[in-house]
Amino acid sequence: MYAYILLTHAKTLPSALIKLWTGDAYTHAALALDTPQHMYSFGRKGKYNFLNGGFTENELKDQPADLRLMILRLTISPAQHRQLACLIRSFRNRRNQLHYNFSGILGLMLQKEIHSQDRFFCSQFVAAVLAECGICAFPKPCCFIKPADFAQIDEANVLFEGLISDYFAMSQDLLDGDVTLQMMQPRTVSPLY
Numbered sequence: 640m641y642a643y644i645l646l647t648h649a650k651t652l653p654s655a656l657i658k659l660w661t662g663d664a665y666t667h668a669a670l671a672l673d674t675p676q677h678m679y680s681f682g683r684k685g686k687y688n689f690l691n692g693g694f695t696e697n698e699l700k701d702q703p704a705d706l707r708l709m710i711l712r713l714t715i716s717p718a719q720h721r722q723l724a725c726l727i728r729s730f731r732n733r734r735n736q737l738h739y740n741f742s743g744i745l746g747l748m749l750q751k752e753i754h755s756q757d758r759f760f761c762s763q764f765v766a767a768v769l770a771e772c773g774i775c776a777f778p779k780p781c782c783f784i785k786p787a788d789f790a791q792i793d794e795a796n797v798l799f800e801g802l803i804s805d806y807f808a809m810s811q812d813l814l815d816g817d818v819t820l821q822m823m824q825p826r827t828v829s830p831l832y
Contacts, residue, residue: 640720642774643671643798644765644789645678645699646709660748663787665709668762670769672723675699675710675798679727681739681759692739694730694764704804711795715774722772730764733757743782752782762786 646665648654657666669680676699684691702708715723730737740760746753747760759767766781766788775792777784789795799806 640715640717641673642713642715642720642723642769643675644711644713644769644792644795645669645671645675646711646786646789647702648707649703650705661785661787663785664707665786665790668765668786668789669697670727670765672720672727675712679730679764680761681737681764682761683739692741694734694737694759696731699803700807702803704802706803707801708803708806709790709800710798710806711789711792712798713769713774713792713794713796715772719772719774723768723774726768726771730768747783747785750783752780754782762788765789 645668647667647669648658648665649667654666657663667680667682669678671678678697678699680695680697682692682695684693684695736757738758740753740755740758740763743753743755743758743760743763762784763781766775766777766784769775770777770781775794777788790797799809
């Protein structure tokens with residue numbers, strides 16, 4: 640059984656500002672269960688107003704073709720799978736009470752912990768859920784985790800890195816028999832911490 644972390648960088652103003660501040664290649668994190676095709680995260684709820692943020696569900700196929708993407712796979716136990724599915728269901732059921740943690744972003748920048756039961760930013764959500772389910776332990780509080788930090792998880796295998804259009808082309812080629820399975824073999828990420 641698997642959980643997936645999807646790291647992305649879009650050509651949007653919020654992504655550009657985050658990249659300017661962090662210098663990291665990836666500016667957004669999402670979580671998926673069983674397949675990387677359906678993602679859960681915290682971000683903008685509408686296309687044009689990034690201030691209207693909260694819990695989001697998105698399909699990978701609906702993302703822009705020029706979106707930069709890294710897919711990380713984590714092996715999880717059946718008990719962790721059940722707990723993760725239950726926790727995601729809880730977030731889905733409370734979606735109208737959940738909001739984006741803008742003050743938490745400021746806390747991250749200032750390295751001051753700011754917690755809220757109903758507010759998360761994308762990487763804080765992914766880290767908190769993985770930690771609560773016992774899937775990953777992080778060397779710092781979840782409110783200090785940035786999207787790029789997930790690429791340093793010991794247990795993470797990189798399944799894909801590149802443009803989303805290339806991912807879908809490669810996936811289709813694999814289905815058509817034009818790509819060998821070796822191209823899809825995961826590689827382990829070297830830890831930095």
